[in-house]
Amino acid sequence: MTPAQKIEILQQLIQIPSVNAHEAEVADYLASLFAPYPQAKVERLTYAPGRDNLVVTIGDPTGPLLGLAGHMDVVAPGDETAWHHAPFGGEIVGDQLFGRGASDMKSGLAAITIAMLEALEQHQPLAGGVRLLATVGEETGEYGAAQLTDAGYADHLAGLVIAEPSGLDQVVYTARGVIDYKVVSTGKGVHSASPELGVNAITNLMKFYNAVGPMMAQHTQVDPVLGGLLHNVDLISGGEQVNSIPAHAELMANMRTIPAYPNQMLYDELEGLVAKLNQEPGVDLELTYSFPEEAIPGDPQAPLVQLAKQISDQVCGHDTQIVGSGGANDGAEFLRGKGDFTSIEIGPGSNTSHQPDEYISLAAYLQAIDFYEAFVPAFFQSTVVTH
Template sequence: MKEQAKIEILQKLIRIKTVNNNEAEAADYLASLFEPYSNAKVERLTYAPNRDNLIVTIGETGPILGFSGHLDVVAPGDLNAWDSDPFEPVIKQQRLYGRGAADMKSGLAALVVAMLELLESKQPLSGRIRLLATVGEETGEYGAAQLTKAGYADNLIGLIVAEPTSDLSQLVYTARGVIDYRITSIGKAAHSARPQFGVNAIDNLMLFYQQVKARFADFTAVDPVLGGITHNITKISGGEQVNSIPSYAELWGNIRTIPAYPNQVFYDKIAELLAELNQQSDVKLAVEYSFPEEAIPGDPQSPIIKAAQLTAQEVLGRTFKIAGSSGANDGAEFLQAKGTFNSIEIGPGSDSSHQSNEYVELPIYLQAIEFYQKFALEFLKFQTN
């Protein structure tokens, strides 16, 4: 495939507005690229109307290597902060600008082009490659969770997540988990001049706020790559008007976990605190969790990392810096599938993710395509020998 055709695939993908919706249109476009190849198995799994996950498998038999990328992007934000339309990709000085150029339509497009070129070359594979293109990664990895539950990630021999890693300079093998939670407080409205007739939901919510961080101080382990846990209260709201005792209040908290602590220990701490506080008169607190993800432990000596380093030396003339990630990705869900395998995160894209004027360096995008192809060939061959 010519370089311009590879770039046009990325451009067309960016033009499809998939801001936490409309992923089906992007899935349709990518699926159409595989239509000429009878030996490519294309499947869809619908999450909601207009929101389709895409699964493409190439190769006849044997072990399966997973390729992971998400179809959705974050909102562009203030359009005045962009130098051009975020959904009309622009190329300037070897950089392609547009929403998703870094996170992560360049990675997804590179995976797709790598598979297409393998099909074009008719080079036999020593196994299979399965693309797992998901919905909703930016808001909770629920597309990956759906694919995992349906069995599409069962018994993989390895997984590449094509999230941006500083222009292919790093290879991420471990990542923090994330727990987003909401605490609700139910009170009773009354006139602020007669507070004795009401129950102040904000006051009761503050009881939790004042104590939760002290409870989490017990988690003192420090990961050599990821560091310690982090916990922040990031949103608080409540009340109806200034002269009324608030009948409702809520807060949102965000915990970034490390492999030393499974998510359940945090659930237990919160449940313990709520049970104690709810014993007090008129306190009514409850918790809800939003798409929590476990931390990814990884293994820096795993075969998939060794194979990636050998391929990087061949394609890039250097090896990757081994690193961890402070953010969660779809790999956390896929690793819950049947079987035991390791995942790595490696992809094109700059540090401009989620920012205005997001971009990818086109030479890096093209290198990523070559890397994915050669890695897949060598890793599958190694696994069958």
């Protein structure tokens, strides 16, 4: 495959506006690339109409299985007048290819796809299997990865590489988890001249707000790579008009967790606080979660981590750093699969993810393909297999 063909594949992906939906169009295009190769096993798992996960498996099914993962959704472009290049145009200026998802993470998705396609094209013998896991909904909760994991596609992997935009000079081996939660307070609305006849939902919600901050602040343990537990109340709403006692109020909060504090421990604390407050007269609080993810502990000395550093050093000619990530990723879901394996992130990217005029360096993109093509056989030749 020529460099121009590799770039065209990325352009085609960018031109599919898979904004928090429509991933099936991306899956269609990727599946079409594997159509000439009957030895590639192509499977789809539908999450919702127009939202298909894609799984492609190649190589020797009797050997260890390496997972290569990427998500097909992108965030919305936002105010398109802030863009100098069409967000879904795939325009190239010099060494830069512009478009939503160019960095996060269609360049990584294209690179791992092309590495597999070239292995097929060149009839490269593999001492194991390689599985592409292309997911829906990563940007809004990793629910495509969750669905694939529940269906068994991550079972007994020997290792997992997620092509998120770490930059090829960094291997991410540990990551924060996330808990997004909502607390809804239900009261009784009356005229504000007679507050004793009603129940102020905002007042009761503030009881939770005033208690949860100090409760979470007691968790003072600091991870040497990820830092401490983060808890932020980011949205509060309530009431209807200024002369009415509010019957409804709610808040939403975001937590970034670390391995020292498993999510279940934090659920227990939040639920215990709500239960305690609900014992007070008139208090009616309801707690719900949306797409929580566990933190990924990781080991910087794990064979997969060290191999990725070694190959990146060789291919890219730099000193690759072994680091942690403050953001959650699909690995948190895939690691629920049966077996014991290491998950890492390494992929091409720029510092423009989720921003106007998002771009990827074409040199970095092509270098990422070289990295994955060198990494796959090295993985099978090494002693990395951990299952």
